[in-house]
Amino acid sequence: MPREAEISLVERDFIQKALEEGVRLDGRDFNAFRPVELTFGDEFGVADVQLGKTRVIVRVSVDVAVPPPERKFDGVFQIITEFSPMASPAFEVGRPTDAEVILSRVLEKAIRRSNALDTESLCIIAGLKCFALRADVHVVDHDGGLIDASCIAVMAALQHFRRPDVIVEGEKAIVLSAREREPIPLSILHQPLSVTFSYYEEGNIFLVDADLAEEQVRQGEIIVTMNRHGEICQINKYGGAPVDPLDLLNLNNIALQKVKDMSKFIQQKLDEDAKRRDAGGLMAELSAENAR
Template sequence: MPREAEISVNERAFIQEALQEKIRLDGRAFDAFRPLTLTFGDEYGVADVQLGKTRVIARISVEVTAPLPERKFDGIFQIVTEFSPMASPAFEVGRPTDAEVILSRILEKAIRRSNALDTESLCIIAGLKCFALRADVHIIDHDGGLIDASCIAVMAALQHFRRPDVVVEGEKATILSAREREPIPLSILHQPLCVTFSYFEEGEIFLVDADLAEEQVRQAELIITMNQHGELCQIAKYGGATVDPLAIVSCTTVALQKVKELTKFIQSRLEEDAKRRNVGGFMAELSAENAR
């Protein structure tokens, strides 16, 4: 089975000794993220996130379907992850790795189960028709930090997406095109984001946003999901080393600061994209002169 190229013994020792001297290989502080870029596609609901050399693309799609029998007043929302073989030799189509299972589980708990999206707003006719929303997460390049980058991509894509408006007459629902009526943004109740802490030396050293080399050396990871209001949505720990409770409290403080910064960054990029799309507006399109 294909797998990631393992780090050498010398590289492992070098990274560990550098961390003991309070030095990261790329010169970052222990609580610093790598350079983050966020761009949106021409269509609504496409977010391209680059965190260092890691790249994740999230795409939101929607269709009309029947709601689940046990949830007649709710729409449907699901998150699907796809690991491209070109991102890492460890990824193979049709054979999910542990990393893919963990990522799917974390995103499910962080976004869907925390009710970040108001699924009741996706209901069209109770028990008959609803919007089924799907978030596809594509891993394009893998250099560590997949969970944090994927969560940023999904939340940014959800806030960027616009669903079509609908007219309901009795049990008949008519979906309107963008030309007929302006699409509607989704109802986002809160904006949870993940911050992953990698720890070394039996929990004495914690790093934010570890790259792939640091991930291969770490003893375990601690994933904290919060929103900008300080509400804790999830804490997940993977790995064998134990974590001191006071260290977890310290990590939540750092995570809150990072979540506030990331939320502000996403909002600024959304505003920039909105300004870019609204240049001239629809009236300018109607009054545009002939190119001849």
């Protein structure tokens, strides 16, 4: 099975000694993210996130389906992850790696199980028809920070997506096209985002958003998922080194500030995209000349 190219012992020692002296190879502060870029596609529900050299593209799609018997008043929402072989030599189609399994589990708990999306709003006719929403996560380039980048991309795509409107007549539902009626944004209850901390030297050093080289050197990681209100959705710890409870509280405070900043960033990009889409609509209407 293909494996990720491991760094040499010399590189490993160099990174560890640099961290002991308070220096990261790219010059960032220990609590700093790499530059984040967020762009939206021409279609609603397509988000492209670049976190340093890591790139994740999420596409949200919708279809009409039958709701599960045990949840007749809910819609269906699922998150599918796909690792492209061009992103890393360790990824192979049909053979999920540990990174892919962890990413799927974290996204499932952070977004779907935390009820970030109001699935009841996806119900069309109770027990008969509902909207089935699907978020496809495509990892295009991998240089560390996959979970944080994927969480940003999924939440941005969900907020950007618009579902078609429907007309219900008895047990018959008519799905309207975008030309017939303007699509409707999803009902988002809260916006969970994750912050990954990598720890070194038995938990004495913590880094935010480690790149691939730093991830290969770390002893473990702590993934904190919360929304901008400080409500914790989940905390995951991988690795054998113990972590002091006071350090964990400090990490939560750092994560809260990062989540607040990232939430503002996502909203700013959504507003910019909305203005861009409306430029040919409202502005053109206001500048139109009177036919008389």
